[in-house]
Amino acid sequence: MSDLPTFDDVAAAAQRLAGHAHRTPVLRSATANARHQAEFFFKCENLQRMGAFKFRGAFNALSKFTPAQRERGVIAFSSGNHAQAIALAARLLGMPAVILMPLDAPQAKIDATRGYGAEVIGFDRYKEDREALTRRVADERGMTLVPPFDHADVIAGQGTAAKELIEEVGALDLLFVPLGGGGLLSGSALSARALAPHCKVYGVEPEAGNDAQQSFRKGEIVHIPVPTTLADGAQTQHVGQLTFGVIRRNVDDVLTASDEQLVQAMRFFAERMKMVVEPTGCLGLAGALHGGLDITGKRVGVIISGGNVDLARYAQLVA
Ligand SMILES: *Cc1c(COP(=O)(O)O)cnc(C)c1O
DSSP states (O other): OTTSOOHHHHHHHHHHHTTTSOOOOEEOOHHHHHHHTSEEEEEEGGGSGGGBTHHHHHHHHHHTOOHHHHHHOEEEEOSSHHHHHHHHHHHHTTOOEEEEEETTSOHHHHHHHHHTTOEEEEEOTTTSOHHHHHHHHHHHHTOEEOOSSSSHHHHHHHHHHHHHHHHHHOOOSEEEEEOSSSHHHHHHHHHHHHHOTTOEEEEEEEGGGOHHHHHHHHTSOOOOOOOOOSOGGGOOSSOOHHHHHHHHHHOOEEEEEOHHHHHHHHHHHHHHHOOOOOGGGGHHHHHHHHSSOOOTTOEEEEEEOBOOOOHHHHHHHHO
16 A cells, blocks of 8 residues: 555654654653563653643644645544544644544543533434534534544654654664554554664554454454453554554554553552553553563563543552
8 A cells, every 4th residue: 555654754743743742751660670671661651742642643633734624623533532632733723623522421531622622512322323423514514534543644643652762762672552443553663663673563452352463363454343441542443444554564463451451550650650541551561561472681662652541440440
């Protein structure tokens, strides 16, 4: 496929993001290193604007809108981090944003999205066809749809986190990346291939929804029912056409992590590194520790993808 994004697109995205996205810190942990006899580098996208890497892809995509597109604005559907990312990026770029959210989405998420200035339209996810509704609103208002992962500009934006990580710490032996629809993983793989060609890149998805692992092994996109997992940012039913095109060419394997392993990683981040990480954000570390790979003596990159989690729920999980 000639329309797949490349590392040049990631580099261009990095320029657009400069001064707008945080250059998030890379943290180390002597405890993790000693326990696992490896050298860990944690890229902390839980400390990114709006609390997750998704700001990168959203801002990059919206920055490329034409003046006519900017005037009409952006539309997206999401009940998660993509909603807040699009809302914030739209506000910063001075364009209207409409986010379609299921009526039963957590009120805190609806409030956060409205807080960034977006108009939230609720829909009944059991009765209404979300895609048809999105298309109708998009047509009526002339808005441009930006999907959460299967979009070249979104992928390129997400790839800037791994680019920063490798530029800051040098070549890695292994890189572990949380995986839902594959935007973060495909962008990260483009950066790793270009900047650290010997680095092995692994996607890590919830055990309960291993569609990407099945797709990777089979060589074609596999669809699954909505998986039940704590990792609500990775409850996707299938990867995208573009993300899969990049993943199958540039990723070494797809691993899975159980909910119990995610909770263990959440506790580790809280107790040892003083960080709030959402369950989905723990997939990378869980995959590094439990994915069956030998990390002894290796330089291990881990992307912590986000930190947005309801506090009551968080307290329950880490207690
Ligand atoms: C969206 C999201 C993911 C998954 O990203 P994809 O690009 O869909 O693979 C992982 N972690 C967090 C915190 C997310 O919000």
